[in-house]
Amino acid sequence: MGVPSIASFVLSLFNWNGIGAAHFIGLQNFRDLFSQDPVFVGAIVHVLKWTAVFLTVPVALGLGAAVLITRINRFQIFYRTILYVPVTVASVVVGGTWAWLMDPIAGVNSVLQAHGLGFMALGWLTNPNIALYSVMFANVWAWWGFLCILFLTGLGQIDQGLYEAARVDGASQWTMFRRITVPLLRPTLVFVGLLTTLWSFTTFDYPYIMTQGGPAHASDTLATWMYFNLINYSSAGYASAIAVSTTGFLLVVIAGYVYTRLRGWDV
Amino acid sequence: MGRLDVARLRRKKRKALRHPIAHGILLVLAATALAPICILLLNSLRSNEAISGGPIGFPSSPVWSNYTSAWDTAGYSVAFRNSLIVSASTVLGVCTFAGLAAYGLARIRVRGSGLVLVYLLIGLTLPAQLFLTPLFIAWVHLHLNNNLFGLIFIYWGIYMPFGTLLLRSFFISLSPEFEEAARVDGCNELQVFRRVVVPMAWPALVSLAVIIAVWSWNEFFFAVTFLTNPNVQTVAVRYYRFLGIYSSNLADISVGGLVVCCVPVTFFILLQRRFVQGLAAGGLKG
Structure with missing residues (x-):
């Protein structure tokens, strides 16, 4: 489980359809996600x-x-x-x-x-x-x-x-x-x-x-959007970027929980 | 009548009044919980025309042939066999590996066992999506997609953290004296595990087995991703594909729904104490 998770981080930096050659594009996937992807x-x-x-x-x-x-x-x-x-x-x-x-x-x-x-x-x-x-x-x-x-x-x-x-x-x-x-x-x-x-x-x-995330993406979640990018659009790199972002959000939640505990609030 | 009697009477009256309301609310909730399953049961015995005429209704004359047609022509017999293989192998694998790992973590003091625990906790909280993409690509290249073992292997991986943590918390609560006695009598470590630990840990193992059986039977995310060939699909995937392809064949869909949920619901009703105890122990301590 550790290996594919790290592989996901690496993949998210590539523009790759899963079969051909992968191009390293740095953080471009993340830039696209947050600025150009309304879904x-x-x-x-x-x-x-x-x-x-x-x-x-x-x-x-x-x-x-x-x-x-x-x-x-x-x-x-x-x-x-x-x-x-x-x-x-x-x-x-x-x-x-x-x-x-x-x-x-x-x-x-x-x-x-x-x-x-x-x-x-x-x-x-x-x-x-x-x-x-x-x-x-x-x-x-x-x-x-x-x-x-x-x-x-x-x-x-x-x-x-x-x-x-x-x-x-x-x-x-x-x-x-x-x-x-x-x-x-x-x-x-x-x-x-x-x-x-x-x-x-x-x-x-x-x-x-x-709903398959529909109608018109009205019920898409992070997971379904990642899935459609991987399976239907064959953009493995982009899908990985979504998965990594999701994990990032979760880490924020967990960090918040750990922080409140460390602050001594017994939650 | 003394004041005490009045108070007692009043309390009795309040109790008698409170209960019907509580029962009423709970009955409504229970009816809501069962309604869709009852609709499935009723529709599995009605003809397609009757169902499309009205989604909810009693079968005027039960159409038992729905069951044979769903079982044979809709391919649920193959899917049922696949699901049995996947669930049984997942349960066996997780119980064995998690049992050995948990025993080691609970009893043997080695450096780094704390790190293993942290790793398991991370494994429990990481979203499955995070490793879907690399796994998918690797499985396609290794020809493990559309392969029951490929799916079983994934299930071993995703259910191991839960299983290990659940069994570890149980092993810690056991007294090590029996194991020491067996060791004095000349058992080696594996014999101690098999002859002493496993029999004592039986309740926890049964809990884990039931939970993993239900989870792997119902699992959808990985199953729908990796099983596209009808010959290897589990019942959950088969049902999902069937929804899309034969959306007008409502009777067969209803039967299919029952085929998918019959095993987990039966398991739960028969072994509910184990099921709930295991979930509470593994979840709350994990």
Whole structure:
């Protein structure tokens, strides 16, 4: 793994189609990426939106469901099993099924129209303004159950006596959640945040499966754009430059995390 | 009625009220989680005409022939065999190599083992895209694309860091006394590993095996890049290609979706405790 990674750095400095002779062009690939490639810049915006959504929606869903599951006293295992099933379904099937359900004519739109809700029948994957969010929806559907299980594991380690004590002191449910649950879950939350950021920057499966980055690059991510450059346009050097840039962004995130830890903030 | 009784009654009442709401919300979430899979199940038994007439509906008369046609003509039988080979080999390889590496890292004090750990952590966080381009070019030149072993080799590489870190954290928690006893009795290192360590580490190994089986079965990014020939495609790639080519054959697509997810979902439901424990241990400590 180390060798191809370093090879990627070297390749990113070349103009190469993968077969013929490679020309050394220095940092030209990177200059083109940041100044002359609107798709690349758009992809950066898309992964930032992706990160923002994935840091909030699935975390809220997972944490909410996990807290509810700890409250009830029956069917706990039933719910945690069912909620985790989508996580084990392959991304192709999730993406393929949702893409079909979001089809402009066939899918849910035909059901909506049949029930007089035609105004809600949007071009889920064909409208450039909402395509990215439709793709995110499918991915959130398949992802949040995993967070729910992680939070359940974390919640199980919290001492129940703390809640008893707080209840005796007259604390409300919300206060207990804010003052006991969230602080004690902080290691899990930080881990989830870091994981989410890393995976959002490299997300590939869902945009590739559902929209091929379209319409008109409206849902391209860094990974899909790299992939199309490598496979469809045979520009190995340019694709490597995208991959190296992605890694650069991730290193910034990790460095920020390490820096805050070194500063003594126990995050 | 004393004040205590009133308080108890009130609490009881609140409890009885709170639960239906919690159950209601959870039921809605569970229904949302299962709905697309149920739609797949229902559509796998409907004819193409019926599905294109309405995406959601009950099969009026079950069309079982969808299953045979998807299995034979759509090529899922070959893809299923390929997926089995890839997953089984990946699991065997990762468990063996990661087991040996993790045991060494956990027990043998050598200089540089800290560096190996850092290297594994970096391997865990580096995006797969970073090594796709050089790997793709190398694999084309070595004729390892469109080759199941070529893909298995990649999977060994990408799942090794996770496996090693997961097993290492487990080996550290084991007491070394049993191993020392075996050594006193004249076992060599490999015998100690096979006769003593592996049986004790069995729960962790099963966890790892289940997780890697599901991941390699579902893996898409590398599979779709390296397997273009239908004879070597895994079920995930086969399903993806099928989506594009036969987009009107909705019944076969539904069956294909079920073929792809039947193995991981069954695995998970049967072995869910191991699965979740492994993910929590490997992920949270890694």
